[in-house]
Amino acid sequence: MASVVEPGSVDEVATLLRDASRDGLAVIPRGGGTKLDWGRPPRRADLVLSTVRLDRVLEHAWGDMTATVEAGCTVARLQHPLAEHGQRLACDPLWPERATIGGILAANDNGPLRARFGALRDLIIGVTLVLADGTVAKSGGKVVKNVAGYDLPKLATGSFGTLAVITQAVFRLHPLPHETRTLTFTAPRLEPLCELALAIQHSQLAFVSLQVRAGRSAEPGLDVGFEGTRAGLDSQQDELLRLAADVARVDPPAAVWRTREELWQGTDPAVVGTFSALPTDVRAFCTELRDACTAPSLDWRAVVQGLGVGHFRLEGATSDTLVTALQRLRAAVERRGGTLVVLRGSEDVKARFDVWGSPGDALPLFQRVKQQLDPGGTLSPGRFVGGL
Amino acid sequence: MDTRILDRFRAIVGGDGLLTEPEQLRTYECDGLTNFRVLPSAVVLPTSTEQVQAVVRVCHEARIPFVARGSGTGLSGGALPIEHGIVISLTRMNRILEVDISNARVVVEPGVLNLSVTQAVWPHYFYAPDPSSQQVCSIGGNVAENSGGAHCLKYGFTTTHVLGLEVVLPDGSLVHLGGPTLDRPGYDLCGVFVGSEGTLGIATKVILRVVRRPALIQTLLAAFHSTNEAGAAVSGIIAAGVLPAAIEMMDNLAIRAAEAAVHPNYPDCGGLLLVELDGPAAEVAALMVQVRAICTSCGAWEIRLAQSEEERAAVWKGRKAAFAAMGRISPNYIVQDGVIPRTALPEVMSEIERLSGQAGLRVANVFHAGDGNLHPLVLYDARIEGQEGRAERLAFSILELCVKAGGSITGEHGVGEEKKAFMPVMFAEPDLDTMQRVRCAFDPERLSNPTKVFPRPRLCAEKTGPYQPHPLETAGIAQLF
Numbered sequence: 063m064a065s066v067v068e069p070g071s072v073d074e075v076a077t078l079l080r081d082a083s084r085d086g087l088a089v090i091p092r093g094g095g096t097k098l099d100w101g102r103p104p105r106r107a108d109l110v111l112s113t114v115r116l117d118r119v120l121e122h123a124w125g126d127m128t129a130t131v132e133a134g135c136t137v138a139r140l141q142h143p144l145a146e147h148g149q150r151l152a153c154d155p156l157w158p159e160r161a162t163i164g165g166i167l168a169a170n171d172n173g174p175l176r177a178r179f180g181a182l183r184d185l186i187i188g189v190t191l192v193l194a195d196g197t198v199a200k201s202g203g204k205v206v207k208n209v210a211g212y213d214l215p216k217l218a219t220g221s222f223g224t225l226a227v228i229t230q231a232v233f234r235l236h237p238l239p240h241e242t243r244t245l246t247f248t249a250p251r252l253e254p255l256c257e258l259a260l261a262i263q264h265s266q267l268a269f270v271s272l273q274v275r276a277g278r279s280a281e282p283g284l285d286v287g288f289e290g291t292r293a294g295l296d297s298q299q300d301e302l303l304r305l306a307a308d309v310a311r312v313d314p315p316a317a318v319w320r321t322r323e324e325l326w327q328g329t330d331p332a333v334v335g336t337f338s339a340l341p342t343d344v345r346a347f348c349t350e351l352r353d354a355c356t357a358p359s360l361d362w363r364a365v366v367q368g369l370g371v372g373h374f375r376l377e378g379a380t381s382d383t384l385v386t387a388l389q390r391l392r393a394a395v396e397r398r399g400g401t402l403v404v405l406r407g408s409e410d411v412k413a414r415f416d417v418w419g420s421p422g423d424a425l426p427l428f429q430r431v432k433q434q435l436d437p438g439g440t441l442s443p444g445r446f447v448g449g450l
Numbered sequence: 451m452d453t454r455i456l457d458r459f460r461a462i463v464g465g466d467g468l469l470t471e472p473e474q475l476r477t478y479e480c481d482g483l484t485n486f487r488v489l490p491s492a493v494v495l496p497t498s499t500e501q502v503q504a505v506v507r508v509c510h511e512a513r514i515p516f517v518a519r520g521s522g523t524g525l526s527g528g529a530l531p532i533e534h535g536i537v538i539s540l541t542r543m544n545r546i547l548e549v550d551i552s553n554a555r556v557v558v559e560p561g562v563l564n565l566s567v568t569q570a571v572w573p574h575y576f577y578a579p580d581p582s583s584q585q586v587c588s589i590g591g592n593v594a595e596n597s598g599g600a601h602c603l604k605y606g607f608t609t610t611h612v613l614g615l616e617v618v619l620p621d622g623s624l625v626h627l628g629g630p631t632l633d634r635p636g637y638d639l640c641g642v643f644v645g646s647e648g649t650l651g652i653a654t655k656v657i658l659r660v661v662r663r664p665a666l667i668q669t670l671l672a673a674f675h676s677t678n679e680a681g682a683a684v685s686g687i688i689a690a691g692v693l694p695a696a697i698e699m700m701d702n703l704a705i706r707a708a709e710a711a712v713h714p715n716y717p718d719c720g721g722l723l724l725v726e727l728d729g730p731a732a733e734v735a736a737l738m739v740q741v742r743a744i745c746t747s748c749g750a751w752e753i754r755l756a757q758s759e760e761e762r763a764a765v766w767k768g769r770k771a772a773f774a775a776m777g778r779i780s781p782n783y784i785v786q787d788g789v790i791p792r793t794a795l796p797e798v799m800s801e802i803e804r805l806s807g808q809a810g811l812r813v814a815n816v817f818h819a820g821d822g823n824l825h826p827l828v829l830y831d832a833r834i835e836g837q838e839g840r841a842e843r844l845a846f847s848i849l850e851l852c853v854k855a856g857g858s859i860t861g862e863h864g865v866g867e868e869k870k871a872f873m874p875v876m877f878a879e880p881d882l883d884t885m886q887r888v889r890c891a892f893d894p895e896r897l898s899n900p901t902k903v904f905p906r907p908r909l910c911a912e913k914t915g916p917y918q919p920h921p922l923e924t925a926g927i928a929q930l931f
Contacts, residue, residue: 123791123793125685125689125791125792125793126791126792126793126822127688127792128791148691170633172633180606180610181632181633183638183641184606184610191884193884197880197883197884198880199880199881199883199884199885200877200878200881201877201881201884201885203856203857203858203876204791204856204857205789205790205791205821205822205856205857205858205861206821206822207598207602207607207789207818207821207822207823207858207861207862208789208857208858208860208861209595209596209598209607209645209858209860209861209862209863209864209865210858210859210860210865210869210873210876210877211865211873211876211877211881211882211885211903212642212645212646212885212888212889213596213609213641213642213644213645214642214884214885214888216609216638216641216642217637217638217639217641217642217888219638219641220633220637220638221637221638225637236693237688237691237692237693238691239691240691260552263554263662264552264574264662265662266662266663266664266665266730267730268664268729268730268733290729290730290733290736291732291733291736291737293732293733293735293736294729294730294732294733294736296732297730297731297732297733298730298732298733301730336633338631338632338633338634339631340550340553340555340630340631341552341553341554342552342553369632370553370631370632371631371632371633399629399630399631400631401629401631401633401634401635403635418635418636419635421634421635421636422626423624423625423626424625424626424627424636424639425636427619427625427639427891427892428636428637428639430890430891430892431637431639431888431891433891434887434888434890434891435884435887435888446636447635447636448636
């Protein structure tokens, strides 16, 4: 059973890590704990390093539209003071009330707003990292434009706690929108919605988010989000309705831009995964999903961003059936140049299905980066790609 | 250089792909930063990834340092050759390999010019990062430097638009970082490679994202009495929640130089602002009303709106020619590249003015004002003894000023040779050491542009952190004395 430590400063994080490395302990960094089961179970876990006490918003330079925040601050808590000055961190990760800044960075959890504002890698401009040997290193800075030195904020983003503990991040901010509007469409079949999604991306509409919803037992939907002035929104709506003449407009579902979260709700056994594909292959992915889930008990749902990244859930079958469906899906996705990763699943499924898939010819380089920054394998050993 | 090594290079790239004569090598002795010059031992011009790999393998075997070079337009000496090393010029790898409009992706070789990417996807799409050298600079160089440009305020930098890379590592092996789809599992080494200034290997293929052209683009030109007034307008526009595609500022000296060089017909004023808005027509129209009002309230005494493609081109011509235009008003000049938090602009400007007076040298100012990226141009006359030294010192004190204000020593030109001594002003030793550990993962032998970016090299076998006993000690077989 791992013990939990809650350091209250960067120095304490450094001391803890240095001591843990010396003693050969495996350390699992933890933020809000919402995504702790993503990826492979670590080979060992002696110490859980919680960032719960590192939860301050250190600076909001609203004139410069940047903010410096400690890793343990939840996303929602950060947004509150920013909003007082009409600003925001323009990202919409899962469970913002509980998910922390360090956690969304480590897991690279990007929501639909990415279509307009970029992913976390595009929003983070500075980072403070503590390496396993206790080295405290900063990279980037407090200005949006900066090319001095290597871009370690990007290295930390999506590294799943295997390279360093993120203790602080600096972000570029965006203004809160004047107004927002979401238009939702449906059709008996998924195909026209996927075609519309592509047509919108190829048009001059300035949408901020775009997602396709599909599932075995649900009517497919397409949601398009806009931000801007009233005049701008009205004219974009007119243009979109012209493009969408062949499908039916309906009211958006409740909390439309958080429907991704519903994929984590349901009955076990289930698998939740994510995939990437070319935008033109989104439809093919959904078709594959449908075809891979022919077993009568196997239910599936997916929420896919127009950019070609999405999440899916498979539910209600044995591990055998789930693994077979996953293998078939991955093969189909990889044939088209995409990737598929299992985030949540039973121990049994994760033991039988390589949750990350192959990282290709870059694996030796990944291993050397890990070796340089965490030579003793202290941080989240075995959680990430290729056993990193 | 050993003739046997040269023969091996010749066998890889052919006789016309190898330059060894001093007069040929002279072309490669510097990049856009001409005050540093080193003659390389040889220049090789490969035409394929396989050739790059083979050349790098020879370098690796013989421990010969190499510097990759694109069009040579860099402004920090990143492509400056290394003594007894070779230059690998990528200019012959200039094919556009794939244009996939429906997925907004283009795959290119590193020698392809920046503007050629936009031309390949015109008229519906464009490649957003647009450094002022975009007609001649190469994508490989852009990747190395993480190039910016006027439009990165809204669209992001080169790193935002590079989805994947094929890279020849310094031992000659080939890796693929990132890829055609987003969020591929693994460390974001594509993000680390972009902007690493040639120190991690050589990109031989680049997957780029292109952007849909907006329905309407309008450029507003506003004349103010001073840069402080213009700066207040910039803050006002940002505070109003408007995110323009670009906001550029020029001071009077820069305006006069541009006028002399390319006659953009700018108003003769103390501070000139270019504000470009793009997007759906109704949105642009609504926001432009706001921008106009803010400019007027901050003291703009003349406002013009460029709407047609020709009008916009004329407005931009003066801005993009600003560096070169300095030649019209000064025999020599240093282009500097610093970043400050936008709100520090008034104090930094008055401090630059004070320093300039103290040094007795003129400084012209061109800014990417929206993101606080300053390009002070220090004017001097090299024929007058002592002026060059004074100009260099002035340029460096401006950089210190930027760091003190909370900014950076470079926003888009890179550290290269020029600013490596300044890295410790911005970063502490553990910061630099951590970056160099990453470097060691890519290039343990320190062969790829080894003398750039970092003030002093790190031996990759160096142990860091607290003392750790050798396994032999732990086992009681050896003792440390």
